[in-house]
Amino acid sequence: MQVADQAAALPARRASAWERLLASDHLAGWGFTSPAMILIAVFGVAPIAWSVVLSFQRNNLLSGGTWIGFRNYERLMHDPVFAHSVRITVLYTVLFVPISIVLSLAVAVALNRKLWFIRLYRTAIFLPVVASTVAEAILFNWLLDPYFGIVNVALVKLGLPAQSFFQDPSQALFCIVAMTVWGWLGFCVIIYLAALQGIPRELIEAAEIDGATHWRSFQRVQLPLLGPTTLFLVIYLSINALQLFDEIYVTTWGGPLGATTVVVYYLYEQAFQFFEAGYATAIAYVLFLGILALTVVQLLLGRRFVHYRS
């Protein structure tokens, strides 16, 4: 090799500190990430920092803000509606994330095959990601209408009692879980599919040569290799689940009787219906800290349990 020959021909010379810096990973690292970091600093970090300032004010976005220090945060600590919204949001997340991951992995494995109609199936499963939230909401409202929806019609035919679904405070949240699992399935499946492509065939084959069943080889070979992807999905889905808003806004409006009032919906109400933007940003910041803490925990657990091939 040329470089090696040249290096052998020259007397050894220690590169200067400057040359080392230029060639170092540090400079390269920041060089590679700087476009992204600049954009994110301007459009991600700066707005968040601005909103922190707002959280120390009483502000209706119309007549200027008055500085009230930590009073918004104190109010939060004693706000029963906020505590309730946190419970609802956590419950939703704890249901949504595991169900989505397990279901989408199963579907991705099923789609990762040569079957008839496989392209059709894949496109069909991707469709909800493309359909608008409005269409999604209308569909679920129709399916789950207590009087006319086909789900109740089917239940009654099977001899089961009709349910109130979105009208029932104890059922509404589960309906939202179903609706969002359905809506996100395509996204998760496509990511798992991408990951499954990266698993070399010979590893699977090797396991099967050794006499392992499909399930065993899946457990031993594919599942661990899907670790990084699963970690990504767990973190990304959690971040999104804890900020659930759109589906609530087009179906239940936080009801009935507050059964689906998640944190971001409560925050939205405060800012744009009750004219309490300062309080709303305090809520957002507490939510932010909660999500950050959870993500750090997930990343640390990931470091311990997820195995990267390099």
Place this chain on the structure above:
Amino acid sequence: MTEPLDKPFTDPAGPGGFPGLDSLEAEIAAAGRRRPSAWHLFLAPTAAIMAFPFVWMLVTSVSTLAETRRFPPQLPHAIQWHNFVDAWTMAPFDRWLLNTTVVAIASVAGNLVFCSLAGYALARLRFIGSNVAFLVILATLMVPFQVVMIPTLLIVRSMGLIDSLGALIVPNLVTPFGIFLLRQFFKTLPVEIEEAARIDGASRVGTLVKVVLPQMKAPLATVAIMTLLWAWNDFLWPLIVIQSPDQMTLPLGLSTFQGAHFTNWPVLMAGTLMSQLPMLVVFVVAQRWFVQSLSVSSGIKG
């Protein structure tokens, strides 16, 4: 590490195999014989459930307005194709389509480039502050948009971009999603190939472009598709930042068919279907990067 090419071939798609056959012949044989599989029992109903709202959108788009105002919904008596024509002509649909395409392509291009660079650096390069940078990137995902939209609007205004397509493109040239996803996928690649390339004198960028990215077709396609989807369907930010009708994107434009008390459902659904068509096409075309390549995908030979 080499594998002998004459080892028995096992097709993971089903039971049994073709012991004794050469692997290439086995591939051809397997491709021609897709046997009916029990997987259909799972996939077919799942696909039907997932496709349902789309089917409903289709049905609505070919109904009359009066037919859509009944409940429970029924199939239309006649196919009203004119709804599609109406959606195109009742409003500057072509302008919205153009705007949305420009924004989407710019966003996708920006993301593919910047997220690859950043994701690679975070995955492979050890540099000061990389953990903090990664955490900061993730942290920007953790605040709901309703909170940051006002300061973002202020920033965009100070850049003079308000009410222009630039306001839709520039904040979305990079997404934390793209960086995070690509970082994870970069880390799953075996590092030996890259190290070999570096020893051979390739620069870091060269390694990334020539050696690493070709192995990342599926994840890159994923980032492209999701970025395209979000740029195409974003509603709230354009609603806030766009004020002139000729700068509107499709979701904003389509909302002109949707009033607080009156919605023109057939035309709205026809318009929505037309606007989602390009993305479906992209998805179908991108399928080829999600098909497992028939050649052995990695590992160093010799």
Place this chain on the structure above:
Amino acid sequence: MSRQRFSAFGAVSLLTVAFVLATVLASGCGGSSTSTTSSPAAAASLPAPGGGGSVVLWHGYTDVERTATDAFVAKYNATNPGFTMKAVFAGNNDYALQKLLTALAAGKAPDISYQYGSSMANLATSPKVVDLGPLMSRSPGFDWNDFFPAERLATTVNGKVIGVPALVDNLALVYNKALFDKAGIPYPTKDWTWTDFRDAAKKLTDPATKQFGWAYVNDGSEDTVWRFLAVLWQAGGDLLNTDNTKAALDSPAGLKAMQLLYDMAVTDKSVYLDKGDGNYLNLFNSGKIAMLWTGPWDLSSINQDVQYGVEILPADVSHATIAGPDNYVVLDNGPQQVANAWAFIQWFCSPDIHLQYAIATGHLPIRKSETKLPAYQEFLAKYPADEVFVANLDNVTKVRPNVATYPKISSALGQAVQSVLLGRAQPQQALDAASRQIDAILAAGQ
């Protein structure tokens, strides 16, 4: 070791940059009202309309309304070349407040914005919202008293008039004639009482065919509340006391009102509870609901094959109904802009022009004098059902309290009504809970 030091350094410098940026931004935005003020004194020195610029009006009109608005704006521009009027679709009216608040905070607001009446009390606190009172008193031809009392009450906050009606409506009883015929019940009359109403609803409900006598929007929002307020006022009750300091809801009238809802929804089961997606109208079109309490906006969505009638609401003590005026709010972008915007509004809300607009859109007249013009007959001929709605405006004797905390009050009351309709609370219980919450809200103030 050195790496950790540098990581911390990186973190600190990043945060410092962010904070500096944030402080710069925070000081330059939202918080300050040092820009042009719009106190009444400034209005006194408005220039004459003109100047060649453009005035922007944000609205949420779609379909017929939108075509009409565009046509009238074009007509105005053709006859008034001094400046250009632009009507811009700013998204569905449900987003109007959010969009305006954001635009105000970012410093780029329109000149006129269409806003719901329930936002008036809060919008009045903004220094950028123009007090139209002085402008009206200096334009004698405008005749503010020609507008219906409900409209004037709804746009006046603490003595300031901060909006001009864009749309006035009210709730009336819309019923399906065919269903009444089939059940052999005489149509509703203007002497109907609550008893007549409840009986009819019961007779028109059939679980076997999933037919309901009445529909109520039960999403807990203002839509739920304002229907209840009509019921409350029919019983002779009030939401708040006269100086808006305490709830007056927990009264015999309040109990009667809640009891009616409970009786019909829970005991008789004659009410379809709509989730807020407007499905009640689709069901009405399919002959599954016999009676609606709704406004003129829904009439155009009733299918041709449905024979319907309109009548005023039934009475307990009175036939009270509620109006929900939506208003044009003028924002202060400088004296010339305000002058131009006011010139357009005077033209657009003048009796002749607005009557023409009403004929084009089916909107109700916003001025009493419009009903005296000859073209009014044309309006009635085109929209026969609107005659009842216009007459019903006389039944609007009360308005929603114009206090800044009304949105919170509405939310508390909405929950209470919802709990009664779902059978989760007894009427007195719900009243107690709502009253307590409302008192707390009023005490906390804004």
